[in-house]
Amino acid sequence: GGTAGGGGGNAAEGGERVYVQAIADDPMGLNAQLISGATPSMFSAQILDPLIFLSQDYEMTPGLAESWELSDDGLDLTLVLREGVTWHDGEPFTAEDVAFNFEEIVPLQSFGAQIGERLESAEVVDEHTVVLHLSEPFGPLLETVASQFMVPKHIYEGTDYVTNQANMEPIGTGPMVFDSYSSGEQVTLTANPDYWGGEVQVDRAVYPIMTDPNARAEALFAGEVDQASVDVSQQGRVSDDPTTLLLEESNFPQLVTVMFNAQSEYLEDPAVRAAVFAALDREAIVDTALSGIGTPANGFFPEALEWAVSPNVDFSQDFPRDVDAINETLDEAGFERGADGMRFTLNVRYINELSDVAATVEMAESMLEEVGIGIEMQGTSGAVFTEKVYTESEFDLAFLRSTVGADPSIGIVRWYECNDQKAAAANPSGLCDPEIDAAAAEALATSVQAERGVALTALQDRAAEMMYYAPLAWFNGAFPTINTTRWQGQDEPTSMTNRMPWTTMTMEG
Amino acid sequence: MTTAVNQPVAGTPLIELTGLNVVLPTGERSEVEAVKSVDLVVHDGERVGLVGESGSGKSVTGRSIAGLLPTSPRVRVSGSIRIRGQEMVGAPARTWNEVRRKTVGMIFQDPLTFLNPTMRVGRQVAESIPDRRLVRSGAGGDRTARDRAVFRFLRQAGLPDAEQVAASFPHELSGGMRQRVLIAIAIAKEPSLVLADEPTTALDATVQQHVLRTLDETVAELGTSLMLISHDLAVVAGMTDRVYVMYAGRIVEEGPTAQVLAEPRHEYTQALLRSVRSLTDQDTDLYSIPLALRQRFAEEPSHVA
Amino acid sequence: MLLEAIDVSKTFRSRRSSAPVHAVQNATLQARPGEFVAIVGESGSGKSTLARLLLDLLDPSEGSIQLDGREVGSMDRTERRAYRRSVQAVLQDPAGSLNPRKRVAQAIGEVIRLHGMARGSAETRHRVTEVLELVGMEPAAAFMDRFPHELSGGQRQRVLIARAIALDPRIIVADEAVSALDASVKAGVLAVMADLKDRLGVGYVFITHDLPVVQKVADHVYVMRHGRILEHGPKDEIFANPSHPYTRELLAASPALP
Amino acid sequence: MKARLFHYGRLLLSSLILFIAVITVLFFLLEMAPGDPIQTLVGDVPLSEAFRAQITAAYGLDKPVWERYVLYLGNVFTGNLGFSFGTNNEPVLDLILSRAGNTLALAVPAFLISTIGGIILGSIAARTRKRWLDGGISGGAVALFSVPNFWFGMLLIMVFSIWLGWFPTQGKSPYGQPGIGFEYLVLPVITMATSELAYKTRIMRSSMIESLGQDFVDTARSKGLSSSHLLWRHALPNALLPMVTVSGYSLGYILAGSVLVERVFGWPGMGLLFIDAINRQNNMVILGVVIVLTVVIILVNILTDVVYGLVDPRLRAQFSPQRTLPPEGRQDRQSDEVAA
């Protein structure tokens, strides 16, 4: 350890049990219902509760709803709520709150909007029962409900939801209570003494904001913080140090993907796109750019989603890195090498803050050069990336890291579906493939898993033919790393992704 | 040990330069012999002029006497400078300070730049008053005594409005007033020698006249010696008893002012006078010293005593 | 030919202080070829400003500058060229009236070319030689390729005069052209100027505060103070019989050899 | 006196115009910039139309540009710098003020150290001109002036934090504790102060040399005053004049430079806030930080002018801005020195 004067926030004062987790940036909000992003979601997961918990293995367990039942036609979802739950400000949690959420807040959320479109009414049956009436069946209904945090009606009703103070100082029903936030410095939470899920073993949680990855690593190795997300480049040290551990559990997997602009003059031809994809050495990317954390992608869906993965797609066979074959394909497509040995130059966009993606792009530069493709790297802020890639289609290739999400239909399919509105965070290729759109619609319109699996398989098979979006690697490097010197048991997965096992973790000494 | 500095000593001249050479650096690796084996004497109570054309070494000679040559280590002085008989070439800074504090008061050419712009005039004069005088007057350096002395010197230098002048900053005064402040600074130590280097070239003809008159009167009143440096023969003519003529770093002629101007013996002096007269006399033709003559002066300087 | 200032005033409005400076007020002055007009006066009295007005380097705030009855400010191109040629300037030397980066031949030659007084480099060079010899810089070839800093003060001032007369001017406006020079050099330059007046009929507007010199060379004298012309008249009249007290003071102040 | 009031009137007016110009340029620059701030706010997920409309309305983005501009400009003069995106309801001014203290905690010591140090070192160097001490000081000054300060900071971290473990690498206090820890302050202040110190030493040295070469020093010498009296009583007051201007500018550079230094040391000041805002296209915060910075710089400029007028008696009556340039007026630096 190198940093002096550290070790502040632990049990020092009066045996207070403090958990310290460094976060990478100033949160723009703590209510993930309104502001998405890793940091707000992480905080919401500690402070707020969803109705249903969804684990990283896509397992559903009761949250604020003790039980739920979907009618056979998939149109009515009955939710029976937990009794005796109170908001952090002492008000009781009731069916009114839930109905309010579905009518007012959920439609604003990116995925909840899909429910909002189909919701006819949220009927309050009694104080602890709510029935959602839909106009049409919605495949990933429960998964979507599971990703909605409940916020209090009495705080939000009649206010401007966007600027409500509670977005920054959320009032929820979860194990941790918002305590304070000072910009650029830290966020603190305290234990919820009335948590319905058991006794919280931590008195206070402190989240210092440390933008520099190096500093986070140093602090973590020194034991000054108990948890931090550490750059992939430091993962070697993490595995060498017996006290530190990368938390690969309790989160939805992340993936590093490449997106093609099918309207680019060089990439119109699916064969060329396939050749470019094949030229990207996924093993090497995982080994070097991602420091070996993660696995090269072999198909479009993560393997955990067994029911949805197409058996027909195998990247290692469909897109092997066979330099000669790739060269041949490119020659045939009419892109002969020029005098300088290059065929064409691609404009590559990515968000430069995502250092693992940046490293991937830098490796891709060398890999593509080998087959005569030059790249012009355009690493920008997220805002510019969004505008250039999604809205203006000013790119040839784009690299991104994103998460799989609660259900393929909400987390994955949007990257393949037609996106003629040029919406952000959805298929930017400019391609609208009727086959894919049909499959996607089918998967959305039924709640029967087997049927959805068939539709999704068709989608994947077609995606392999068209090749305009594909994962390069499943990647856990962006997950937090913990130091187990002080606290134990933080690595145990909870039933909810992103939530710490507050009730079971224990502190040494 | 140094108390003798300001007391006249019978038989020793106040200032005595013998074989003075001054070499000044002019660039990275070149230098100029600004003063070449100059012999010059100033006695107590005497008024001496130093004339010569621009660049002939008058100022350097004057500054050598006050120890005010540039501080660069590349400045080389050889020969002898005796002040009240004490050898000053190679003397330590402390000795020079002593001389400057008590014996030699200097008046410079440009009255604006030679006054500190950020300091009130009164303080600048006060700094020049050696404490001993105040101690002697029993005031022990107390403020009002000092102030009174300052006012006295300012008045003596021809500034009757002394209180107001003392409270001013230099830029608030006219050129003539500033020049008088410089005179006040020079006489405030009641020096044995007032050394004035072109004290009026920056001034108007009318103002020049007033300032020169003031200088003349003050020096007469204090009975100190005066060394007046100028390239204007007319100025020197009216103010001095004896004159030295310099050319290209050397003294080429020396003698009573009236005599030198009336019957110059050195060819250069003759030529110079001729050209000066040619400018003022209505009837003579304009005369400029021919180049051949100048080259000769520069090459084979002859001294006429 | 006649160059005149008719009732001109020049007021400078400083940006920084609110008080305007009346540098020249209602001055009237006439200059002719072959005549030596001197302007004397204390420092800051507006002499240089008046000279600049005569040279059309400043626009008058009031009144006008006229050449043969034509107002300088409203001249057309050709008239203006003629004015620029016939009225020349010789300004004070020490601040550097010669561009340090131009050789003598270039400094004079470019003016000759500009006014089409010679064509081609041979002809230009010939003209440069001519004027250099006119001002007594012989052999001209020895000076042509020197830079200003390779000349003595007197030579530099003569190059300026040579440049001015290269255009066959009728009037030369000289602002403190000899003030900074040694008595001997001053005499030399004045001799050249007087010679040109006699031989070529050049006229001068000569600005100085050196009264003996004025007495020596001038034909007509103007006395200025605080921006106004106090009095003017033929030299002998002014010197013999100054009407304004300031003029008397000025005359009395200049020291003279016994 | 009247002239002086007139002068200040003009100064205030032109400062005001400058200020408005800065706001205007930046406002429209940000307006023109690519990127959708609303999308950035929500994150990299699809955005429902309803929500987009709500956000647009909440932040008043539905009004036409010029209307927003006029509104903003009006608000600025009432101290309302708008609201930060995301950290809901947090007025930009509060946000900035909550960070300003941290930046000042670095800037003020850096300013004092560099100014006082520069005066002392520069004077010493000027006095011992052409000897080894001067050589050392001026050589060191040029060297430090040429070091990229963020790299210098990185080196300090590498040596003093990582290898020697004397100081923490990042942050302003132990985690979870309020306030500022002294050991946290040391390295960033040193980093911030060095290049300014180097610059001021250089200015002071040359201004002192110039001052010592002035004619009035000869007058002082002719009084027989001791050389230390000459240096401190006569040369120094005059040599200090350019330092007034340089110091005035320097506070601005230090503040602008905090962007880099705070980034290196993870110091939660205005600089970090600014970078953060740029990365997230938090336009109101970008504007707000620049406005606060501009106001400070303008105020310091005015203050400099006032101080200058007080220090230089010549200016009590008249003004000549030329004189306010440092003697090395040649390199009157623009703001950009921050990278130095």
Add this chain to the structure above:
Amino acid sequence: MTQQETHMVPPPETDTPAPPDGAGSPPPARPDAPAGAAGRRRPPGTERSPWRVFLRKPSTLVFLPLLGLFVLIAALGPLLVGDPSATGNAELLAPSAAHPLGTDHLGRDYLARVVNGGQISLLVGFTVAVLCMTIGLVVGGLAGYHGGWMDTLMVKLAEFFQVLPGIVLALVAAALLGANVFIIVAILSITMWPAVARIVRAEAMRISQLGYVESARAAGFRSVRIIWSDVLPNALPPVLVATSMTVGRAILIESGLAYLGIGDPSHPSWGALLNSAQAYMRDGWWLAVAPGLCIFLVVLAVNMLGDALNDAYNPTVGRVK
């Protein structure tokens, strides 16, 4: 110091002021000595051309070759060191014979990256300086000579960039407009030219007061011609000094921006290398040392040369009045 030493003193004509010659007398035969030799007369105090003084200063002797070396490496180095983007070596190798500067976190040869990065840094530095000098000369010259609205506008612009710190503007603009080399150069030039223009303006104002400019106006030359042939050539020395400083500042600012992640990732400059090096300060300290040292040395060289140039043009040896 006892006897007179004349060995160092050049012939009298060189340093004693040129004796003015009399009216009508023949001028001295011009010495036939070659230009620059001791026989040539110069204004007192500057007996040697500033360039020669500059070229002989010890700091010039050290830093001019150093800068030259960097320029040479930037110009030719990339042809010698191989592909800076080629991955494939082991990652984070310490410096060794095969990789004199080690390898980076993706296994790329760091020497190749530093050499190529230098190309960008120097390109930015020199291009910005040249642009600033050009704009500065034109605008500053016009403003200083003409005054009036041009002058007012220029002064206001300069004030604008003084009040709105360049790096702040650059940060905003580059972050928003994208950050390729051209944009960076453009932004830096836009924010930095007023500094040069101010100096040109001050010089032009000073020179415009001089006799030769007034003479040229009186002779009837047009102002463009006067600015071009009289004002600018004489304003050049301080402008060159300022320009040399601009090179250094541009490099520093560019590296600062790149360090903040605002730069062209396809062509990483030294600053960009430092940006990625920050994550490896523990395991790959050499990654942070080499580029930083390069920036330091280049900027130092440029500043030293600027100082030397300044000294050469403004010798500090005083004159006795």
